Amino acid sequence: MRNMQHLSTDRLAALGDEQPTPDEAAHLASCDACTRERGAYRSLVAMAHAEQGAIGLPLTRWDELAGVYRAEVPAPGQSSPSVVAPDVVDIAVRRRASRWPMQAAAGLLLLAGGAMLGRASAGSTLLPAGNVAAVASNTPIGMPTDQAVSDSLFTSVADARAAQQRYELLYQQAAAFLAQHDSTGLGQGNPVAYRSRLAALDRVISTTRDAMRDAPHDPVINGYYLTTLSQREATLRQLNTALPASLRLDSY
Amino acid sequence: MENEQLTVQRAIQGDESAMRALWTRHAPHLDVVVRRLVGRDPDLAADIAQEVWIQIFRALPSFRGDAQFGTWAHRIAVNRTLNALRRTRRLAAVEVDVEDDSASVEPEAERAILAASIEEAAAKLSPGARTVFLLHDVEGYTHEEIAAQLGITAGGSKSQLFKARAKLRLLLAHLIDAPSAALRNTNAEHAAPLY
Numbered sequence: 001m002r003n004m005q006h007l008s009t010d011r012l013a014a015l016g017d018e019q020p021t022p023d024e025a026a027h028l029a030s031c032d033a034c035t036r037e038r039g040a041y042r043s044l045v046a047m048a049h050a051e052q053g054a055i056g057l058p059l060t061r062w063d064e065l066a067g068v069y070r071a072e073v074p075a076p077g078q079s080s081p082s083v084v085a086p087d088v089v090d091i092a093v094r095r096r097a098s099r100w101p102m103q104a105a106a107g108l109l110l111l112a113g114g115a116m117l118g119r120a121s122a123g124s125t126l127l128p129a130g131n132v133a134a135v136a137s138n139t140p141i142g143m144p145t146d147q148a149v150s151d152s153l154f155t156s157v158a159d160a161r162a163a164q165q166r167y168e169l170l171y172q173q174a175a176a177f178l179a180q181h182d183s184t185g186l187g188q189g190n191p192v193a194y195r196s197r198l199a200a201l202d203r204v205i206s207t208t209r210d211a212m213r214d215a216p217h218d219p220v221i222n223g224y225y226l227t228t229l230s231q232r233e234a235t236l237r238q239l240n241t242a243l244p245a246s247l248r249l250d251s252y
Numbered sequence: 253m254e255n256e257q258l259t260v261q262r263a264i265q266g267d268e269s270a271m272r273a274l275w276t277r278h279a280p281h282l283d284v285v286v287r288r289l290v291g292r293d294p295d296l297a298a299d300i301a302q303e304v305w306i307q308i309f310r311a312l313p314s315f316r317g318d319a320q321f322g323t324w325a326h327r328i329a330v331n332r333t334l335n336a337l338r339r340t341r342r343l344a345a346v347e348v349d350v351e352d353d354s355a356s357v358e359p360e361a362e363r364a365i366l367a368a369s370i371e372e373a374a375a376k377l378s379p380g381a382r383t384v385f386l387l388h389d390v391e392g393y394t395h396e397e398i399a400a401q402l403g404i405t406a407g408g409s410k411s412q413l414f415k416a417r418a419k420l421r422l423l424l425a426h427l428i429d430a431p432s433a434a435l436r437n438t439n440a441e442h443a444a445p446l447y
Contacts, residue, residue, distance in 0.1 A: 009414075009418050010411075010414045010415070010418070013413075013414040013415075013417040013418050013421070014410075014414055016417055017389075040421055040425075040428045040429060041417060041421060043428045044417060044420055044421055044424065044428055045389055045417075047370055047424075047427070047428075048370060048385070048389035048390050049389070049390070049392075051288075051370055051371070051390045052390055052391065052392065053281075054281075054284050055280035055281055055283075055284055056280070056283060056284045056287055057283075058279060058280065058283055059279075059283040059286060059287065059294075059297055059298045059301035059302075060275070060279055060283065060298070060301045060302055060305055062272055062275060062276075064302070065275065065302060065305050065306070066268060066271075066272070068302065068306060069271075069305075069306060069309055072306065072310075073266075073309070073310070229427050233368060233427075
């Protein structure tokens with residue numbers, strides 16, 4: 001079916017996670033444009049799947065949550081919810097008033113990520129050798145901190161993989177933050193260094209894209225790919241700040 | 253660390269440290285689910301996230317262990333968030349625009365060129381297209397499940413998904429396409445190489 005018309009946009013979008021019909025498969029085998037578009041939609045779907053393991057800054061705080069819960073469900077032997085939590089009145093209003101610590105925590109989280117990134121980029125290890133307990137006690141905000149959880153960080157491969165994905169996202173967010181706010185990075189103000197890094201990152205992206213085609217659902221390959229894309233975006237932003245205004249890029 | 257099933261059992265019996273352990277372990281992921289579905293209103297997302305956890309603790313006695321606790325809690329998070337959005341009338345807009353193909357992208361998004369991430373790009377979609385895309389491609393719901401959740405047909409869900417993907421493919425072209433292709437396109441618009 002070599003003379004079949006190009007596949008419609010809707011159909012190509014559907015082929016992001018569906019199998020082509022025999023006619024469509026025959027067309028794809030002979031049409032580079034449709035094959036490339038199908039690959040783009042498969043990449044988009046893979047990017048979306050990768051979002052599932054993401055984590056973000058916390059929306060809830062345990063002390064508030066526990067207060068609301070105690071107010072609704074009194075502990076055994078306690079006669080009235082109001083006795084348990086007399087101060088839980090209009091929790092939403094109070095919570096809004098107390099959100100500034102969460103915002104401060106958000107800043108600290110990003111700074112913590114930035115510090116880790118800085119140590120890594122400086123060639124030093126992120127953590128003292130073998131000091132897992134220290135990891136637990138210095139865990140970034142929003143990550144497990146209580147004793148029951150921190151006694152052992154992971155219970156299974158899936159658990160560890162989920163944590164890996166979380167920190168990959170954190171790494172990407174920290175990179176974006178540093179690109180915008182860090183003025184101490186190597187090569188700051190030097191467009192040549194950023195251009196060299198961009199060129200190198202493009203080669204890495206090209207290689208990982210090839211790997212993605214071979215193993216589109218492999219979490220390791222996806223992780224490398226997304227992290228490299230993130231670094232490329234960050235570098236592009238840094239390059240923009242280093243270039244004269246007349247040469248800055250609106251998009252790329 | 254103890255088996256999560258034991259933690260759940262202790263939480264059902266009212267052990268607050270067990271509840272906290274469940275919250276500590278699962279909140280980072282569930283909060284993201286809520287934040288994604290709510291979109292650009294962080295205060296509303298925070299209120300809904302709190303409702304989600306209260307609902308999870310209330311419903312714990314009904315947890316039978318057929319699925320992982322995280323999977324079960326994830327479902328509650330999605331259901332509760334969609335209910336909350338319906339309550340604030342935002343989901344009414346979803347149900348209307350899902351049936352209206354022309355509304356699959358918010359008008360200002362047409363003027364936007366590129367987005368930095370899937371989350372940013374999805375924010376440019378209309379509520380209907382965004383919700384269907386997030387539920388299907390990110391959260392892994394089937395079209396039948398989405399149809400039941402949103403009160404639409406499975407066909408309507410598919411149609412919105414494909415339109416959402418087509419828009420996202422354009423908004424994220426710089427991330428999706430090969431850098432070499434992007435370089436060719438960009439160089440065609442500039443006299444000198446970009447770097």
